[in-house]
Amino acid sequence: MVTNGDWRLGILFSRSGVTAAAEIAEANAALLAVEEINARGGVLGRPIRPTFYDPECSPQKYRELAVRLLTEDKIRSVVGCYMSTARKAVLPEIEAYRGLLFYPTFYEGFEYSPRCFYAGSSSNQNAVQLARYLMETFGKRFLLVGSNYVFPYEYNRVVTDLVMSGKGSIADEIYVPVEATRRDFEPVIRQIRKLKPDVVVSNVVGTGAVLLYEAYKEAGFDARTMPIASLSTTEAELAEMAPEIAVGHLTAASFFETLDTPEARRFVSAFKRRFGDAAPVTASAEAAYCQIHLYAKALEMAGDDEPDVVARHLRGLEFDAPQGRIRVDPDNNHTELWSRIGRINAQGRFDIVWQSETRVKPDPYFVTSAFDDWMESTPRMKRRT
Structure with a gap:
């Protein structure tokens, strides 16, 4: 009662x-x-x-x-x-x-x-760590795609600063509606095919994320050499996809179900x-x-x-x-919080490929202003096998 x-x-x-x-x-x-x-x-x-x-x-x-x-x-x-x-x-x-x-x-x-x-x-608890991992592992030419609202714009601004400070480049920055349809991703796929970036960073949320990964797979892009890296693709979005759709792509998060x-x-x-x-x-x-x-x-x-x-x-x-x-x-x-990066396996689950050795103090306003300072203030990352 x-x-x-x-x-x-x-x-x-x-x-x-x-x-x-x-x-x-x-x-x-x-x-x-x-x-x-x-x-x-x-x-x-x-x-x-x-x-x-x-x-x-x-x-x-x-x-x-x-x-x-x-x-x-x-x-x-x-x-x-x-x-x-x-x-x-x-x-x-x-x-x-x-x-x-x-x-x-x-x-x-x-x-x-x-x-x-x-x-x-x-952003200082995931963007820095993910950008560094991507540039060290895949290359420094990024294409950014996101849903059309505040989080993707702000996050992509941070990623752009990091990539440019790390002597990389942004090939393009594209936005789709929050309630995206399959057609909204056709120009995205065309740009990826044309520009051939090293990495695609996605901030597409919800049902749109599922459509992006499906279109990416159908286009024949190879996640082993040109992955989609995301914060917004989680176990919840993976549950909406066939397991083979997202194999090889990456997500940064503080926690994964497989921890x-x-x-x-x-x-x-x-x-x-x-x-x-x-x-x-x-x-x-x-x-x-x-x-x-x-x-x-x-x-x-x-x-x-x-x-x-x-x-x-x-x-x-x-x-x-x-x-x-x-x-x-x-x-x-x-x-x-703790910082981790997971790579999606054939079962549609995350293999943790590296993680922080200590928790990361939040710096929501990015008071630290230089890429090298962000790198130095970020705890060393432990690579997982």
């Missing part, structure tokens, strides 16, 4: 729309974390009661549902959002109603709010027992799971769900996450 003593938490992830597959994984991970916490007796003897809404990948609905959570439902903290357009729609309402937003998705950086905690990788550590195996096993063997476990899902556990720890320390008090206890808080021990940076509300 629900009582007024329950801790209330809003969950905003889409179950329909262009990025639904990735967001369902995040929602599942959030629910798993809540269930684990409640099975141990909740927080200070009181269970967490989540309220889930489906914004259908619409920024307007994200905003409307955030207001509903904060006003009608009297909920003070919200976990959610995938695309940056959704976060940017929700965050002003979170700030206006003095709530907290927990954002678990990798993103472009260049943002700070005292009322938002960011658990996904920002072989005791804590990662325990998390993935629990996730699949709860949601099915085919349920994809992504880095953003792992981040959502971690954020709710961090919220519960801060809530216990605070003894109250007043957002300013919870936020104060969150800053500097650490957690033994499936990816490795993480820490909320008290200077910018982002999270110190």
